Amino acid sequence: MTATMKAVLVREHGGVDKLLIEDAPKPKIRADEVLINVKAAGINHLDLWIRKGVPGHKFPLPMILGTDIAGVVAEKGELVENVNVGDRVAVMPGFASPTSEEALSGNIHLARDYGIFGETRNGGCAEYMDAPSVNMLPMPDWMSFTDAAACPLVFLTAYTMLQKAALQPGETVLMHAAGSGVTSAGIQIAKLLGATVITTAGSDEKLAKAKALGADYTINYKTQDFVEETKKIAGRGGVEVIFDHVGPDTFAGNMKAIKWGGRIVMCGSTTGGEVPLNLRAVFFKRVSIIGSTMGPKADQLTVWKLLTQKKLKPVVDRVFPVGEVAKAHEYVESRAAFGKVVLDLQKW
Secondary structure (H helix, E strand, C coil): CCCEEEEEEECCCCCHHHEEEEEEECCCCCCCEEEEEEEEEEECHHHHHHHHCECCECCCCCEECCCEEEEEEEEECCCCCCCCCCCEEEECCEECCCCCHHHHCCCHHHCCCCEEECCCECCCCECEEEEEHHHEEECCCCCCHHHHCCCHHHHHHHHHHHHHCCCCCCCEEEECCCCCHHHHHHHHHHHHCCCEEEEEECCHHHHHHHHHHCCCEEEECCCCCHHHHHHHHHCCCCEEEEEECCCHHHHHHHHHHEEEEEEEEECCCCCCCCCCCCHHHHHHCCCEEEECCCCCHHHHHHHHHHHHCCCCCCCEEEEEEHHHHHHHHHHHHCCCCCCEEEEECCCC
16 A cells, blocks of 8 residues: 655646645655655745746646755665764755766756756655755754755855856845845845845835845835936946846846946746847947856855855745645735745644
8 A cells, every 4th residue: 555645736737726735645765865754845936837837838747846845854765875864954956867967067957857846856845755865955953944944945046146147245236026035045145245235125124124134225116216226326337246037027127227247147037038138238238148047056055054154044934834835825926025935844
């Protein structure tokens, strides 16, 4: 008889009514994998896209959601040496064959078979999750499961973005959507790198929280023109780096606010997929437009070390019991959150 577990899964795209809590087969691990008794799972926009669907993209359904995971090692395969049963761990969200050219060269995130838990392989929004042992991140004793589950994806994304943009000490970076998980992580990293941070948000309450994280200047994009305000702060030439995952709503303004020779780095496009682009502006201003998704394991390890040294901190807005996963999705979609929304999987 096959052992089962409770899981949050999506069988077809649609509204929050498509979030199903069902019994699913308990995973069986391979020799190089561990089985994790999941305690907390962070919600990302990826969970919303998989639930709602993305035009032109096919997700393999049914899918157990959950990319950001923290829990306790319940079993380990015979080849696993880096963790033991009972260890508290978080999970690196990306994976690929370790023998590809990209993986062997340290760029596993560029491999053709690179995937993300909860998107291309069942995730951890379940009582148990199987994952390669190389994806384990050891948790310090003082870190809670909910805090750990708020970190892996957004801090990796933000750190890699700023590395690709080559942000330097003394430069100024404009960071959109301060309340998002990625930007709330990015603000902290940019300050650690010695940059001046300007950030935008749609409420004064979120901007106050961004200031508390270290932002030097804030702009309410609903009541202020972010281009004009940025130039008042940084000078008419604009800023050296722009950090964005909004897309069409900010792109035209970004091209005006970026300094000659500046770098615009993007990891998403929450307001759509297409923008008008004057190529003359790109080459006359010598602007670099950089795409970034996830990052190498080396970046994950670096940023995790900074978190465990308390040089960076998780930003958790609310924790929902997993039984209220539909309410949690609605809360994320409301854009009311500042930082991460996390599910407590100890409360089914």
